[in-house]
Amino acid sequence: MEPLIPRHTDIIQRAREVGRVVVEELAVHFGVSPQTIRKDLNELCEAGLLQRIHGGAVLSSGIANYAYEARRNLALEEKRAIGAHAASLVPDGSSLLINIGTTTEQVAMALGGKKDLLVITNNINVVNILKDDQSIELIVTGGLVRHTDGGVVGEAAVQLIQQFKVDYAIIGASAVDQDGSIMDYDYREVKIAQAIIENARQTILVTDHMKLERTAPVRIGHLSQLDRMVTDRPLPKQLTQICADGDVQVDIAPQLN
Numbered sequence: 001m002e003p004l005i006p007r008h009t010d011i012i013q014r015a016r017e018v019g020r021v022v023v024e025e026l027a028v029h030f031g032v033s034p035q036t037i038r039k040d041l042n043e044l045c046e047a048g049l050l051q052r053i054h055g056g057a058v059l060s061s062g063i064a065n066y067a068y069e070a071r072r073n074l075a076l077e078e079k080r081a082i083g084a085h086a087a088s089l090v091p092d093g094s095s096l097l098i099n100i101g102t103t104t105e106q107v108a109m110a111l112g113g114k115k116d117l118l119v120i121t122n123n124i125n126v127v128n129i130l131k132d133d134q135s136i137e138l139i140v141t142g143g144l145v146r147h148t149d150g151g152v153v154g155e156a157a158v159q160l161i162q163q164f165k166v167d168y169a170i171i172g173a174s175a176v177d178q179d180g181s182i183m184d185y186d187y188r189e190v191k192i193a194q195a196i197i198e199n200a201r202q203t204i205l206v207t208d209h210m211k212l213e214r215t216a217p218v219r220i221g222h223l224s225q226l227d228r229m230v231t232d233r234p235l236p237k238q239l240t241q242i243c244a245d246g247d248v249q250v251d252i253a254p255q256l257n
Contacts, residue, residue, distance in 0.1 A: 007032075008040060012049055015059040022056040051213075075208040077256070078232035083107040085253035086170060086206050086230045092116055094167045097196040098126050100151035100189060101172025103206045105129065111136065120164055122157045122192050124150035146186075153188035161195040169200030174216040176207060180223040180242040183216035193220045202227045209233040223248055 007030055015021045026037045041057045044050040050057040083106025090096060090111065095118040098104050108126040111117065115135050121127060122141040130136050141161060143154035171193050175183040182205065184190050197203050203226045212235070223229065223239070224246030232253055235243065243250050 008044055011040060011044065012059070015050060015057065020053065020056055020058045021050075024055075026056075075210050075232070078208045078253075079103045079106045080109075081253040081256050082206050082208060082230050082232055084110045084256060085251060086204055087111050087114070089204065089228070089230075089251075090114065090117070090168055090170075094118075095120075095164070096168040096170055097121065097161060097164070097166050097200055098123060098170045099172060099193050099196055100125075100149055101206075103208065104170055104172040107170050107206060118166070120161065120166065122152040122161075124152065141192075144188075151186075151189055151192075153186070153192060158191050158195045161192065161199055164199055166200050167202065169196045169203040170206060171196055171203065171220075172206055173211065173220055175214040176205075176212050176223070176239070177215060178236065178238050180239065180246075182220040182222065184218050184220055185216050187218045190218045190220050197221060197225060204228045204230060206230050212236065212239070222246075 011021055011026060023034050023037045023041070027034045030037070041050060041052060045052050045057060050059060079102060082103055086107045087110035092115040098108060098119060098121040100123045104123060105125050108129040111119075111130065112133060117136045118139070119126070119130060119136055120139045120141070122143070124140070124145060127138060127140050130138050141152050141157035143152045143157035145152050173182045173193070174185050177183060184193065205223075205226050205228070207229070209232055223242050226246075226248050228249045228251065229243065230251045230253055234240070234252060235250060240250070
């Protein structure tokens with residue numbers, strides 16, 4: 001691969017920070033034609049650094065994870081719909097574990113109005129969302145706080161989770177592979193997610209369709225370990241069959257008005 005020109009480096013950095021880059025916006029930013037930007041994006045995609053989407057590109061899933069703030073803005077309306085539907089599955093008086101993730105945060109946002117919940121989480125953002133709700137008893141794990149996303153990780157967090165047996169686990173992941181593997185980037189967060197799955201009576205994966213187009217290096221588990229999956233679009237045929245074989249219920253979250 002030839003060395004990147006400064007404009008290419010800037011495009012990659014913008015994709016990392018914002019989550020996606022758009023041809024027309026890049027053309028204005030750099031003062032070049034859209035055709036030039038399309039050529040830039042094609043070259044970066046051929047090099048495996050970006051992936052083309054309609055009208056632009058996103059950071060290649062095999063390179064690195066998106067900045068957390070950028071991930072919040074990706075498929076935001078879909079995540080809100082997923083969060084609302086997943087929250088509707090949790091009855092009053094339930095106990096639940098919630099891990100780190102922008103989609104699990106949307107579940108927490110939608111839990112408002114529920115009564116007598118016990119929520120255990122390693123997600124500082126979920127704590128901030130729920131801390132003022134007097135009807136929710138909130139427990140946060142101990143451990144190392146990751147500056148990048150507010151996730152609490154480490155053996156202390158795992159040990160606290162292992163003390164509970166909750167009604168529901170609400171988990172997010174960075175990617176779902178076509179063979180049904182549930183993936184993430186940080187092995188420390190994977191340990192948390194595995195402990196959450198093992199210590200819940202029902203496990204619900206919340207994931208938008210973009211996670212089905214990405215990959216990540218560390219395996220959390222397999223779709224067959226779940227009870228339910230809430231997403232925003234019908235699954236590809238292979239994943240649909242995996243869920244059917246594993247008796248995993250797949251819910252397509254209705255769009256919010």
